Amino acid sequence: MTGRPEPIYKRVLVKVSGEALMGPDAFGLHQPTVDRIAADIAATHSLGVEVAVVVGGGNIFRGVQVSSQGVDRATGDYMGMLATVMNGLALSAAITRQGTQARVLSALDMPAVCETYTRPRALAHLDRGRVVVFAAGTGNPFFTTDTAAALRAIETGCEALLKATQVDGIYTADPKKDPTATRFDRLTHDDVLHRDLKVMDAAAFALARENALPVIVFSIHEPGSISAVVCGEGRATTVAS
Ligand SMILES: Nc1ncnc2c1ncn2[C@@H]1O[C@H](COP(=O)(O)OP(=O)(O)OP(=O)(O)O)[C@@H](O)[C@H]1O
Numbered sequence: 231m232t233g234r235p236e237p238i239y240k241r242v243l244v245k246v247s248g249e250a251l252m253g254p255d256a257f258g259l260h261q262p263t264v265d266r267i268a269a270d271i272a273a274t275h276s277l278g279v280e281v282a283v284v285v286g287g288g289n290i291f292r293g294v295q296v297s298s299q300g301v302d303r304a305t306g307d308y309m310g311m312l313a314t315v316m317n318g319l320a321l322s323a324a325i326t327r328q329g330t331q332a333r334v335l336s337a338l339d340m341p342a343v344c345e346t347y348t349r350p351r352a353l354a355h356l357d358r359g360r361v362v363v364f365a366a367g368t369g370n371p372f373f374t375t376d377t378a379a380a381l382r383a384i385e386t387g388c389e390a391l392l393k394a395t396q397v398d399g400i401y402t403a404d405p406k407k408d409p410t411a412t413r414f415d416r417l418t419h420d421d422v423l424h425r426d427l428k429v430m431d432a433a434a435f436a437l438a439r440e441n442a443l444p445v446i447v448f449s450i451h452e453p454g455s456i457s458a459v460v461c462g463e464g465r466a467t468t469v470a471s
């Protein structure tokens with residue numbers, strides 16, 4: 231007995247920020263941090279929750295970085311999507327080391343590296359109890375992995391999108407820039423869109439709103455935060471209609 235309540239979801243999608251994977255470093259993958267996040271994903275899975283993951287790429291590359299340096303935006307975005315595949319492979323390997331089966335499904339076809347995303351394949355892996363790591367975002371430039379997270383969550387019937395990020399919820403303004411910003415416990419999708427709160431892009435929130443997908447924003451830096459949130463615990467902002 232851990233004293234923790236039962237999970238409130240059967241299937242969730244966890245969006246893991248790429249920047250979170252660099253831990254205290256300035257770039258790339260910080261293996262102890264990757265292992266800690268993988269352990270929390272495995273612990274969540276061991277509670278009987280089916281877990282899908284979308285991983286970002288901000289620790290390695292963002293398309294907009296090169297658009298001012300003579301590389302066109304679409305090419306830069308494909309480079310960003312490749313960064314998310316590297317992160318997906320690292321996270322999947324770390325989850326597997328925890329003793330939990332995981333598979334990487336890429337929106338861009340690269341059969342020598344990992345499986346290609348199809349919805350039936352993703353559902354089959356989830357039904358078989360595997361953690362599914364979605365990589366390469368939506369497979370399209372001019373999108374983000376936040377939008378991929380909302381899209382994949384809806385496609386695969388997840389009951390909530392858990393955005394594991396740098397901050398412990400949604401604030402009146404970016405708390406990294408405005409020390410007077412205050413945190414919300416609960417918001418509607420409309421609130422987030424009308425107030426133009428930037429924690430996740432508007433396309434992702436619009437998709438979540440249209441499909442009544444709850445979004446829960448919490449800090450990935452808090453150990454055990456993913457398994458806490460699936461049990462309705464921990465510090466977070468819940469966005470629901
Ligand atoms: N109103 C707000 N409330 C909370 N956070 C906000 C707000 N506005 C902007 N932010 C910022 O949004 C950031 C969330 O971005 P995060 O790095 O998790 O996502 P991402 O850019 O999708 O990930 P990646 O690192 O993979 O690119 C937070 O670090 C926070 O500083």
Ligand SMILES: O=c1ccn([C@@H]2O[C@H](COP(=O)(O)O)[C@@H](O)[C@H]2O)c(=O)[nH]1
Nearest residue numbers: 286287292293307310367368373374375
């Ligand atoms: O659907 C997508 C998803 C991502 N990209 C590109 O990848 C990088 C990294 O993703 P983050 O969401 O910023 O973590 C992003 O900056 C885009 O360049 C994409 O083109 N399409």
